[in-house]
Amino acid sequence: MRKIRKYGDPVLRKKSEEVKDIDEKLIKLINSMKETLMDRKGVGLAAVQIGVLKRIFIAYNPEVEKLITVINPEIVETQGEEIDMEGCLSFPEIYFSIKRASKTVVKGYNEDGKEIIVEGKGILSRCFQHEIDHLDGTLIIDYATEEEKKFWKEKLENLKNDS
Numbered sequence: 001m002r003k004i005r006k007y008g009d010p011v012l013r014k015k016s017e018e019v020k021d022i023d024e025k026l027i028k029l030i031n032s033m034k035e036t037l038m039d040r041k042g043v044g045l046a047a048v049q050i051g052v053l054k055r056i057f058i059a060y061n062p063e064v065e066k067l068i069t070v071i072n073p074e075i076v077e078t079q080g081e082e083i084d085m086e087g088c089l090s091f092p093e094i095y096f097s098i099k100r101a102s103k104t105v106v107k108g109y110n111e112d113g114k115e116i117i118v119e120g121k122g123i124l125s126r127c128f129q130h131e132i133d134h135l136d137g138t139l140i141i142d143y144a145t146e147e148e149k150k151f152w153k154e155k156l157e158n159l160k161n162d163s
Contacts, residue, residue, distance in 0.1 A: 002050035008160030046134035057131035
């Protein structure tokens, strides 16, 4: 189990580095990310959210009830768009209305070092885009309207003060 960094923690604004080697240390990191994600009942978790600046994310695919690990993810295709409420483990109990592609195809590597291509629709598509944003230092608040920021002002300030 790892501590999830909250909004206000400067690490969340940093760009994550490409993974060069998939070694035992990296597998331990991935396993702890999976454990943390399942414990928090989240949909996705980027390594930066636990303070590790590596380009890795874990996503939960509700259709098959399995976790997907993507190392060095890259969006290769998007289709459509939809606006929906979106939350984040780094912004507990805060939600913003965000426009995302309704289908996203991501290329990367799995834990065995094999190249993978995964397709997400709906919530999984949203998750892929959200987690890759994290790896680039982009947060859901960056998509929020001034009205939304004002609505969540007190909670946002409390998060900043706690981090």
